[in-house]
Amino acid sequence: MIILSSYKSTKTLNQSFMKFYSKKNLHFLLHDVFQIETLSQYPFFEEHNEETYNMVLDACTDLSTQKLRPILTEMDRNAPDFVDGRIKVHPDMKDLMQAFGDGGWINSPLSYEEGGQQMPYMIFNATLFIFGAANYSASVYPFLSAGASNLIRSFGTEAQKASFLENLYNGKWQGTMALTEPDAGSSLGDISTSAEPTEEGYYKIKGQKIFISCGDHDGVENIVHLMLARIKGAPKGSKGISLFIVPRLRPDAAGNLEYNDVTTGGIFHKMGYKGAPIAHIITGEKDDCRGYLIGEANKGLLCMFQMMNEARIAVGFNAASIASAAYYASLQYCRERSQGRRVGTKSAEQSLIIEHADVKRMLLFQRSVVEGSLSLLMECSRYADLVRVTTGEEQERYEALLGLLTPVAKSYPSEMGCLSTSTAIQCLGGYGFTEEFLPEHFYREARIHPIHEGTTAIHGMDLLGRKIAKDQGATLRILIAEITETIQKAAAVASLQAHATNLGTTLEKLVDTTMNLSMLGMQGKLEAFLSDATLYLETFGVVIIGWQWLKQGLVASQKLDGTDDEFYQGKLYTMEYFFEYELPKTRSLLKTLQSKTSVTVDIQDGHFD
């Protein structure tokens, strides 16, 4: 289009100069709320300190600002293409993969011996967050390599590690997770890709995989799929699934690469995050696709679940990062755009829209989502770090807490990210619906997160039906103790007292509801027990984020009366917003969860017309 004379600000439109996350907030969470420096007491982390952490984050921000953000819109408008049987991606991806590899961004959490930097997950995940806020599509590529290589590292043989890890870490090769099939998405136990053992030790793989993120592209030399398949004769269902390394090109003993009968069948065109290709992969059309078993036969799902738990936390970070980018894009607009007059004033000049209470409400909503989510995600990352360096009961405790919070850490940012990016659009009015501004981009992009790595419904069932039920609520009780500790601390601070009481009351009601629902489960009324698990997860999520806001409020109120008072005051306002506008949502949710209705079970197919 031609340049319109409509509202336009160089700052608002120029993406590379636009803020996409708050460094101050990230430091606040890492250093003040979660006190990452305390990790240095453990030998594994002892070489790190505040300075080294901040250097890593600054380097990540530089790469993001200089290389990722400038191609954000290009990657969306000129989406990857399927040409002559291969997928072409943005030409910068080749350099970017190299940069991700060279900078150690793919494997920084690994031990020094393994070529890593022994970086805490709190920092590694913070870099995911920064990359994602700059350009989510571009950030997906290295993250997938990290996930795939982690599986090889954890379950592979020394020979497998030697063949694949180096090139995955240095960005020359791309790793993927090849799980989904046309008839097996959420239901992984139903996959049908087959693996036939051979005398040479490898397996012959045959089948189709869909929705494979970065499943093929020309930014790397080779693609390494971590693929689920069923060994011929294996038990049906999820107990007969094994995990294989299936490279597109297979390295022979001399390190030369030959074609491994992995065909790219096509590319899926998506609504958002178009810059990362999602491929359809066909293996074994010529009966010459070799797969290398990793871990034990028929234990593939167990291996995969380790990676999936990490991926779920990562999805939470991704969702929060997109919401962050949208928040700052809309904030900048609200500071530059004049429209109407603030209620009760009558000036000739229009007011900046950031003076309107409803606009401030929309900004507070977004910020409460972004920073509430990020706080929970950091809490989870801290647990993940502590799992690495502790042992015995202490380790089990962190593992259990991490497992319990994972469905929330994945789903709350994902679901709320859709609403938050929608609110960013609303802040811009008509301009928000146009491609001239970024919020519509983030709105389309955010919508994937409630779907991939397990839909929200699946996480609801995981939380209520598995994580809480499996130990008769023992882990839940540990979590309640954690939350109660925060509530007690906050109750001692006059300005937080009311919020603390509020959260405490809500937590009690949540526990009552949990017990009532669990009773149904124990009585074998499984459908009634789980039919509203999605709503249960939503309720649980609001309470957990309330806990995180109280934690942040505690620190911010201690920090007041020093420097940066505008930041801490803003924190406290956002906390207040959360307790006045978001926490009350549990009232309606709990009412529904306590209702005796069985309408969603009773209604049948024929009633829907």
Place this chain on the structure above:
Amino acid sequence: MIILSSYKSTKTLNQSFMKFYSKKNLHFLLHDVFQIETLSQYPFFEEHNEETYNMVLDACTDLSTQKLRPILTEMDRNAPDFVDGRIKVHPDMKDLMQAFGDGGWINSPLSYEEGGQQMPYMIFNATLFIFGAANYSASVYPFLSAGASNLIRSFGTEAQKASFLENLYNGKWQGTMALTEPDAGSSLGDISTSAEPTEEGYYKIKGQKIFISCGDHDGVENIVHLMLARIKGAPKGSKGISLFIVPRLRPDAAGNLEYNDVTTGGIFHKMGYKGAPIAHIITGEKDDCRGYLIGEANKGLLCMFQMMNEARIAVGFNAASIASAAYYASLQYCRERSQGRRVGTKSAEQSLIIEHADVKRMLLFQRSVVEGSLSLLMECSRYADLVRVTTGEEQERYEALLGLLTPVAKSYPSEMGCLSTSTAIQCLGGYGFTEEFLPEHFYREARIHPIHEGTTAIHGMDLLGRKIAKDQGATLRILIAEITETIQKAAAVASLQAHATNLGTTLEKLVDTTMNLSMLGMQGKLEAFLSDATLYLETFGVVIIGWQWLKQGLVASQKLDGTDDEFYQGKLYTMEYFFEYELPKTRSLLKTLQSKTSVTVDIQDGHFD
């Protein structure tokens, strides 16, 4: 892309065969709930009956199925283009405009003398709904001509009517609403397009308009803008705005067309409903743009508001129509897709996903939005019909009710339509995020409705600050009496009693909250009064839709035990869903509205970083 071997059903993918609305439900609302036949007691409508109404709706459905639906995706993928200073649209639009004109779809509500069919708005709006559900972008063109011609008909001189109406009605010309300017979107009082009187009687127009829907395109011979401008020397603000007819080509006395110095400056690229162009229009660059004053000088906004009220109801219908299309697209998928096993069952075969309670919940949510919205919109249309045929106090009563409900009828379907189409995506899982299926299209499209024709925030302030406040709640009391009548009827039906009580209690709380807020207004605390007007509107909306569901439930429960029991039972299930899952949302909203927090007023610009 190549054809993937992934899940695919001809029915699901073939849009022209896909159901996009429920004829049965439309008939249920028109004939059973709102008894449209009773309009025939008024001479203006006496020639119509059930048969003629249904014929009109069937003809509309045929046109929609045959001509509109087949180009739905094409219009999205090959969006209008700006070529050599003009906008090119889908080549079928020329024939379609002709078809809209020939079929009388643009002016059917007009009197026979004016060339119309004296069609009730209930039917005219039902045709909007059907067209919109088939292809919202295509439906926008004729609707804009209807709005523009209505203004000329209401306020124009006989000569103006003679010059413009015929070609707007027959689809040869396109009408538009040219209100928005770069610095005056929501704040119409700030427009700066100027109009200079001339001795010849016309005005010279100069200025820029943006976001003009169908503001230029090659599907018609001429474009007729109904444009707001400020006559030189007019008072500042909204009291100095006048309304003009500004054609792109002006007809001379002999009926020949000459260029009127109306330039197309560009096209805005949008996230959704891409098939309808949104133009940037520049007038008077060569000082030769003639505008013809319509209505009184400086009374332009009053004229425009008449049209805008109609347009707001229409936006409600549009939003509901998109949600309807998404509902049926996702319903069909849920009936065809197998995945996982229903909780508590263990079969070798996967279950259809429509057997999962959470999927049924997602379908019920969508249906409760679509049919609840449509019911309210029909209620409003009925009021609009009664305004036409009644007089005196009766007429004033219907006018007042229509005015009070308009912000709800615009905003509830718009806001909920975004969530409802999002839920349609979720029903499809990963496929929902791809362009192979329709829900993502509807999700992008739905997002415009909370923005155009007044953002949701503006409607919140309109409801609380104007519509309720202007007569000290007199109209609100009339509405409450209407709702109470429905509640009393329902209370007498055993199966509805609990819902009736629920709605009554909620209504009482809403009234209390209204009084508390209004008190703030009367005390001059305007910002506190209006700061949560958006939430007030949301709460009000849920109560109103609850009223509509109780109305529908009353009729459905009477109809049970006859034919079509699956339909009526489905209605009752959806009503139950609404009362158990949606009405409770008022609890949290009312809690926030009653809170004494002033955080959205107190927080200032500097706190947001």
